[in-house]
Amino acid sequence: MEDKVISPEKEEEAKLKARYPNLGAKPGGSDLLRKRLLQKGQKYFDSGDYNMAKAKMKNKQLPSAPTEKTEITGGHIPTPQDLPQRKTSIVASKLAG
Amino acid sequence: CLPPSLSLCLSLSPPADIISTVEFNHTGELLATGDKGGRVVIFQREPESKTEPFSQGEYNVYSTFQSHEPEFDYLKSLEIEEKINKIRWLPQQNAAHFLLSTNDKTIKLWKVPVLKPMDLMVEVSPRRVFANAHTYHVNSISVNSDYETYMSADDLRINLWHLDITDRSFNIVDIKPANMEDLTEVITAAEFHPHHCNLFVYSSSKGTLRLCDMREAALCDKHSKLFEEPEDPSARSFFSEIISSVSDVKFSHSGRYLLTRDYLTAKVWDLNMESKPLETYQVHDYLRSKLCSLYENDCIFDKFECAWNGSDSVIMTGAYNNFFRMFDRNTKRDVTLEASRESSKPRAVLKPRRVCAAGGKRRKDDISVDSLDFTKKILHTAWHPSENIIAIAATNNLYIFQDKLNSEMH
Numbered sequence: 341m342e343d344k345v346i347s348p349e350k351e352e353e354a355k356l357k358a359r360y361p362n363l364g365a366k367p368g369g370s371d372l373l374r375k376r377l378l379q380k381g382q383k384y385f386d387s388g389d390y391n392m393a394k395a396k397m398k399n400k401q402l403p404s405a406p407t408e409k410t411e412i413t414g415g416h417i418p419t420p421q422d423l424p425q426r427k428t429s430i431v432a433s434k435l436a437g
Numbered sequence: 438c439l440p441p442s443l444s445l446c447l448s449l450s451p452p453a454d455i456i457s458t459v460e461f462n463h464t465g466e467l468l469a470t471g472d473k474g475g476r477v478v479i480f481q482r483e484p485e486s487k488t489e490p491f492s493q494g495e496y497n498v499y500s501t502f503q504s505h506e507p508e509f510d511y512l513k514s515l516e517i518e519e520k521i522n523k524i525r526w527l528p529q530q531n532a533a534h535f536l537l538s539t540n541d542k543t544i545k546l547w548k549v550p551v552l553k554p555m556d557l558m559v560e561v562s563p564r565r566v567f568a569n570a571h572t573y574h575v576n577s578i579s580v581n582s583d584y585e586t587y588m589s590a591d592d593l594r595i596n597l598w599h600l601d602i603t604d605r606s607f608n609i610v611d612i613k614p615a616n617m618e619d620l621t622e623v624i625t626a627a628e629f630h631p632h633h634c635n636l637f638v639y640s641s642s643k644g645t646l647r648l649c650d651m652r653e654a655a656l657c658d659k660h661s662k663l664f665e666e667p668e669d670p671s672a673r674s675f676f677s678e679i680i681s682s683v684s685d686v687k688f689s690h691s692g693r694y695l696l697t698r699d700y701l702t703a704k705v706w707d708l709n710m711e712s713k714p715l716e717t718y719q720v721h722d723y724l725r726s727k728l729c730s731l732y733e734n735d736c737i738f739d740k741f742e743c744a745w746n747g748s749d750s751v752i753m754t755g756a757y758n759n760f761f762r763m764f765d766r767n768t769k770r771d772v773t774l775e776a777s778r779e780s781s782k783p784r785a786v787l788k789p790r791r792v793c794a795a796g797g798k799r800r801k802d803d804i805s806v807d808s809l810d811f812t813k814k815i816l817h818t819a820w821h822p823s824e825n826i827i828a829i830a831a832t833n834n835l836y837i838f839q840d841k842l843n844s845e846m847h
Contacts, residue, residue: 350674
C-alpha cells in the first residue's frame with residue numbers, strides 16, 4: 341500500500357496560496373524579476389504630477405496604495421504613502437579615532 | 438580535517454555599517470572588507486613574533502577609506518547606493534597593492550601603498566574610475582589571469598575592461614530581451630577562470646551556469662558549456678525556481694571545478710560534466726518546511742556566498758543564526774559553527790553546533806529550527822589562499838578564525 345506523502349515544499353506552497361489567493365501561478369517570470377531589478381533605487385515623488393493627477397480626479401477618490409505583492413506600474417501616480425522613506429546615508433567616518 | 442579547531446583571533450565591530458563584502462588578497466597578507474556605507478577597511482597580518490607566540494599572524498587595521506558615496510541619478514529619480522558589492526584584489530606586480538571596489542554602478546581601482554618604517558599611516562589613492570557602463574546593478578567583478586583586463590557583471594550584461602582604460606568597455610554578454618516582458622532570467626554572478634584568460638563562467642537566477650570562451654566570438658551570448666541539473670517535474674513547486682537561483686559561483690584554485698550556492702545547497706561541478714553536479718551538500722535543508730514564511734519575509738532571496746579552501750578539499754558557506762558550514766569533500770564530514778561574541782572567547786576552540794527539526798530529539802546544546810534568528814545571516818565569508826584562516830562577516834561584525842593546530846592545508 342502506498343502512502344502519499346506531500347513534500348514539505350508542496351505543503352509550504354499550499355500555505356502560501358491560501359494566504360495570497362491572488363498570487364500568480366508563475367513565481368519567476370518577468371513580473372517578479374522586473375520588480376526586483378527596479379526595486380533598488382527609490383522613486384521620488386513628483387509634486388507636479390501629483391497635483392495634476394489630483395486636479396483631474398477631484399471628484400473621485402485617489403487610488404489606494406497597492407498591496408505589497410503587486411507591482412507599481414508606470415501609469416500609477418505615487419502618493420506620499422506609497423513611497424519608502426529615504427534612509428539617511430552615513431557621511432562622517434565612524435571609524436575615526 | 439573536520440571539525441577544525443578554529444579559534445577566534447579577532448572580532449571587530451566598528452559601530453558602523455553592515456559588512457557587504459570580504460576578500461583576502463592573493464598572499465593572504467591583506468584582508469579587505471567593504472560595507473553598506475561605502476567604506477573599505479583593509480587589515481594586514483602581523484608577521485610572526487618570536488617573543489609573543491600567540492600573537493603571531495593576527496590581523497590589524499592597516500587602512501580605511503571612503504570608496505563610494507551615495508549618488509542620485511536625477512534623470513531617473515533613482516538613488517544609487519554607496520554600498521560596496523564586491524572587492525577584488527589585483528595580483529601583486531610591484532611594491533604597491535591594488536584593489537577594485539564596486540557599488541551598483543561604478544567600479545574603482547585603488548592603490549594601496551606598502552607602509553614603510555617611517556610612515557605613520559597608509560594613504561590609499563584612487564587610480565581609475567570605471568563609470569557609466571551599467572544600466573542595471575553590478576553584482577560581480579573578476580580580474581583576469583592576464584593581469585590586464587577584468588569583467589564587471591550586472592543583472593543583464595557583462596562588460597570587459599582594460600585596467601588602464603576607463604572611457605570604454607566591451608560588452609561580452611547581453612541577455613536583455615528585446616521586450617522586457619519576455620525577461621525570464623538574470624545574471625547572478627560571474628568569474629574568470631583562474632588560469633585560462635579566455636574562459637569565464639556566469640550563473641543565472643534559473644540555476645544554470647554558462648562557461649564562455651572569449652576566443653570563440655566577440656559577443657559571448659552563446660555558451661561553450663551549459664551546466665544544469667535536470668529537475669524532477671513531480672517535485673516542482675512554487676518555490677523551485679527561486680531556491681534554484683545561484684547566488685554565488687567560484688572556480689576552484691585548480692580551475693577544474695566550480696562551486697555554486699543556491700538557497701538550500703552548495704554544489705561542486707566538474708568542468709567536464711555539464712549534466713549534473715559532482716557533489717551536492719545540504720546547507721540547511723530543514724528550511725524546506727519554512728519556505729512560506731521565508732518568502733513572506735524576503736529571506737528566500739538572500740544571497741549567500743561560498744568559498745574554497747586553498748587545497749580545494751573543503752568548502753564553506755554561511756547560513757542563518759550566525760551559523761556557517763564547512764564540508765570536507767574527501768571525508769564527507771561537515772560541521773556547523775557559530776560566529777558570535779557569546780559563543781566564542783578569544784583563543785577558545787569553536788564548538789560545533791547542531792540544528793534539530795522542530796519537535797525532533799534535542800541534545801543539550803542543540804537549537805531548534807523555530808528558534809533560528811533569520812536576521813543574523815552570514816552572507817559573506819572568505820578563506821585565506823593557503824592557510825586555515827577564515828574571515829566571517831556577521832552583519833556589522835567581522836570575525837577572523839584561525840586553526841592553530843592545523844595551520845597547513847590538507
